[in-house]
Amino acid sequence: MESKEEFRARCLQKLKHHALRNKLRQDHAVLTKLALLLKDVKGKTILCYLPLKHEVNITKLMRSLRPDNRLLVPFMEGVSFKVVKFRLPIKKKRFSVLEPQNSQMIFSKIDIAIVPVVGVDGALRRIGHGKGMYDRFFSSLKCHPIVIFVQGADCFTTQHVGDAHDVQADFYITPNHFIKRRGFNDFRVFNRRRCRAI
Ligand SMILES: Nc1nc2c(c(=O)[nH]1)N(C=O)[C@@H](CNc1ccc(C(=O)N[C@@H](CCC(=O)O)C(=O)O)cc1)CN2
Ligand SMILES: Nc1ncnc2c1ncn2[C@@H]1O[C@H](COP(=O)(O)OP(=O)(O)OP(=O)(O)O)[C@@H](O)[C@H]1O
Numbered sequence: 001m002e003s004k005e006e007f008r009a010r011c012l013q014k015l016k017h018h019a020l021r022n023k024l025r026q027d028h029a030v031l032t033k034l035a036l037l038l039k040d041v042k043g044k045t046i047l048c049y050l051p052l053k054h055e056v057n058i059t060k061l062m063r064s065l066r067p068d069n070r071l072l073v074p075f076m077e078g079v080s081f082k083v084v085k086f087r088l089p090i091k092k093k094r095f096s097v098l099e100p101q102n103s104q105m106i107f108s109k110i111d112i113a114i115v116p117v118v119g120v121d122g123a124l125r126r127i128g129h130g131k132g133m134y135d136r137f138f139s140s141l142k143c144h145p146i147v148i149f150v151q152g153a154d155c156f157t158t159q160h161v162g163d164a165h166d167v168q169a170d171f172y173i174t175p176n177h178f179i180k181r182r183g184f185n186d187f188r189v190f191n192r193r194r195c196r197a198i
């Protein structure tokens with residue numbers, strides 16, 4: 001069986017290679033499905049991301065969502081991140097990640113999270129860059145948002161290479177696939193069911 005590290009390395013290589021060719025067309029295929037899904041799922045506070053070169057470029061979609069929604073993006077702090085409002089200017093930080101300026105505003109409720117992935121395993125768990133930042137951030141949330149993984153080239157394994165702490169998707173979108181997690185079928189009651197007692 002392939003290990004998590006081997007799978008991560010294989011996926012990163014595939015995504016980086018893919019980012020050099022066909023990127024516009026593949027990104028467009030993902031964005032079309034993502035925009036349709038966002039019309040169905042309720043929620044106005046959306047965690048987005050500012051894309052790295054090998055990630056789906058969602059910035060055009062973010063521009064169209066901005067007038068009617070509250071858009072948040074990660075802001076790295078040590079081994080995790082907090083979220084800040086998406087606003088200009090943005091600056092290149094650690095790992096070449098773009099971020100807006102810091103802010104003291106605290107956002108306790110996120111309805112929807114659009115999450116870039118390096119790979120996805122058979123339990124729809126996220127394999128990322130190996131720093132555990134998304135995992136730590138999600139485990140700090142009291143209410144779990146609807147989680148949508150996006151990826152510009154399929155890198156999926158049916159094996160369960162992920163760990164219990166890895167973020168799990170409700171939806172996984174690639175240029176050729178739209179996968180909904182089994183058991184996810186009610187868009188209306190997610191808020192109550194997804195909050196845990198502290
Ligand atoms: N767009 C985006 N923003 C994000 C993440 C992400 O995956 N994508 N993160 C997800 O957690 C957090 C940042 N964590 C990251 C950790 C490692 C790498 C990464 O690419 N590491 C490369 C080296 C890149 C470089 O130094 O230029 C590597 O480890 O090979 C990127 C983001 C928060 N913001
Ligand atoms: N909730 C958590 N609390 C503490 N440590 C964690 C948590 N989640 C993950 N970690 C640690 O973070 C490290 C990296 O985790 P992992 O390999 O799952 O990263 P990843 O999900 O691929 O990366 P990323 O989320 O940054 O893209 C591991 O050592 C793991 O134990």
